[in-house]
Amino acid sequence: MATGSPNYKIILCGEYGVGKSSIFRRFMNNSFLEETGKKSTIGLDQATQMFRAHGTEVKLTLWDTGGMERMSFIGSSYYRGANAALLCYSMRNKDSFTILSQYILDIVMNAEGAKIFLCGNFADCTGENCVTKANIESFERECGDVLSGNYQISCKDNTGLNDMFSDIARVLHQDAVNKMTLRKDMIVRPGISPEAEPAHKRKCCSE
Ligand SMILES: Nc1nc2c(ncn2[C@@H]2O[C@H](COP(=O)(O)OP(=O)(O)O)[C@@H](O)[C@H]2O)c(=O)[nH]1
Numbered sequence: 001m002a003t004g005s006p007n008y009k010i011i012l013c014g015e016y017g018v019g020k021s022s023i024f025r026r027f028m029n030n031s032f033l034e035e036t037g038k039k040s041t042i043g044l045d046q047a048t049q050m051f052r053a054h055g056t057e058v059k060l061t062l063w064d065t066g067g068m069e070r071m072s073f074i075g076s077s078y079y080r081g082a083n084a085a086l087l088c089y090s091m092r093n094k095d096s097f098t099i100l101s102q103y104i105l106d107i108v109m110n111a112e113g114a115k116i117f118l119c120g121n122f123a124d125c126t127g128e129n130c131v132t133k134a135n136i137e138s139f140e141r142e143c144g145d146v147l148s149g150n151y152q153i154s155c156k157d158n159t160g161l162n163d164m165f166s167d168i169a170r171v172l173h174q175d176a177v178n179k180m181t182l183r184k185d186m187i188v189r190p191g192i193s194p195e196a197e198p199a200h201k202r203k204c205c206s207e
């Protein structure tokens, strides 16, 4: 594994039971457990994978809550330094979808600057009470540019996960490159450094 690669932290957010730990397991070792819920352990879990983004090897480090969302306690270290949050809901549970705006608030307040990606899990499920395409589109409209991506996946069938993480790696890396370019522009912008100030002004200030 390349050591000097950029590393982006991604946190999993959303209700208990929407499949966050299942997403984590697919990411970590491509496994799936039918009954993960009851076995959730207390503590933070992290896993890292390499992705290729715009010709560069980048690391994604995914953080799972370790079941702490059940106790409504997620410490600030979970959010700190996050580059992205995966806003998870279950496509077969509308309540887990309608509550998402609260999670957006948590993310905005605790993980400043983190990009937010919407992720509907349980895409393998069909039924009357499922979250519909219209529900998702209307939520996207309400969110405006708060969301940086929208995916539907199934941890059970292993569909959409790899494409989602590859896409997130590209978006995060492109954003980091843009920010770096912006910083460089500011450094060389004329008039910013003291040397570039007019001589008469500098003289005046030292008088
Ligand atoms: N049918 C189906 N079941 C899933 C899927 N993802 C997770 N599950 C099941 O949903 C339950 C809750 O998943 P878990 O990952 O523990 O949710 P968490 O509480 O958000 O971490 C487990 O029994 C999983 O096996 C999926 O895409 N499809």
Ligand SMILES: [Mg+2]
Pocket: 020, 021, 022, 040, 066, 067
């Ligand atoms: Mg869990």
